[in-house]
Amino acid sequence: MSIDGRVNINLNQTSRLLAHSLRDQLKADARVTAESPLPPAYIPPSLGGQPGQTPPPKLNVVIQIVGSRGDVQPFIALGKVLKNTYGHRVRLATHPVFQKFVEENDLEFFSIGGDPAELMAFMVKNPGLMPGFEAVKSGEVTKRRKGIEQIILGCWRSCIETGKGLGPAPSFSRMERDYAGLMPDSYDPLNKPFVADAIIANPPSFAHIHVAEKLGVPLHLMFT
Numbered sequence: 001m002s003i004d005g006r007v008n009i010n011l012n013q014t015s016r017l018l019a020h021s022l023r024d025q026l027k028a029d030a031r032v033t034a035e036s037p038l039p040p041a042y043i044p045p046s047l048g049g050q051p052g053q054t055p056p057p058k059l060n061v062v063i064q065i066v067g068s069r070g071d072v073q074p075f076i077a078l079g080k081v082l083k084n085t086y087g088h089r090v091r092l093a094t095h096p097v098f099q100k101f102v103e104e105n106d107l108e109f110f111s112i113g114g115d116p117a118e119l120m121a122f123m124v125k126n127p128g129l130m131p132g133f134e135a136v137k138s139g140e141v142t143k144r145r146k147g148i149e150q151i152i153l154g155c156w157r158s159c160i161e162t163g164k165g166l167g168p169a170p171s172f173s174r175m176e177r178d179y180a181g182l183m184p185d186s187y188d189p190l191n192k193p194f195v196a197d198a199i200i201a202n203p204p205s206f207a208h209i210h211v212a213e214k215l216g217v218p219l220h221l222m223f224t
């Protein structure tokens with residue numbers, strides 16, 4: 001033992017006794033792990049819904065995703081749990097190319113615009129923090145800026161609008177307001193008024209924190 005209270009242990013590198021004992025112990029641990037059933041998923045008591053507990057309040061939850069199908073898929077599973085297990089109304093706000101994928105899983109869809117293929121192509125062509133001069137010269141940067149503007153507006157609309165967001169964006173001018181997309185003429189279950197109580201988003205959806213701050217609702221960011 002050293003003067004600072006630490007214990008120095010020297011192992012004989014040529015001895016195989018320690019290796020044999022560790023190998024046997026690891027094999028025993030592996031057998032126990034394989035035979036043991038998986039523990040149930042932990043559900044915090046604060047969520048409610050357990051026997052004898054008051055069920056949790058039903059919320060309007062919007063999930064905003066920018067990315068590929070692989071980015072959307074995990075949020076589909078999350079949305080189904082929130083809807084089927086806890087009774088929340090879940091809206092998945094993502095690119096229009098994923099509308100069928102979302103709706104065939106019995107979740108509400110809302111289009112935020114944008115083309116994931118174009119986004120990926122631009123990122124591959126311009127991998128750095130700043131795009132090259134050629135991207136500026138060719139107009140690609142201007143095109144991407146317009147695409148991002150559409151996505152940001154789509155994320156905002158997904159928190160306050162009815163429908164699927166496939167029509168033209170309403171005017172949010174203080175002088176002139178267009179309620180055509182907000183107040184449908186005929187009743188449809190999907191046209192039930194929707195105002196987000198909580199937002200779940202992946203970081204590339206950009207507008208999440210600003211929309212949550214504007215509405216005063218909780219935000220959960222997660223990457224897949």
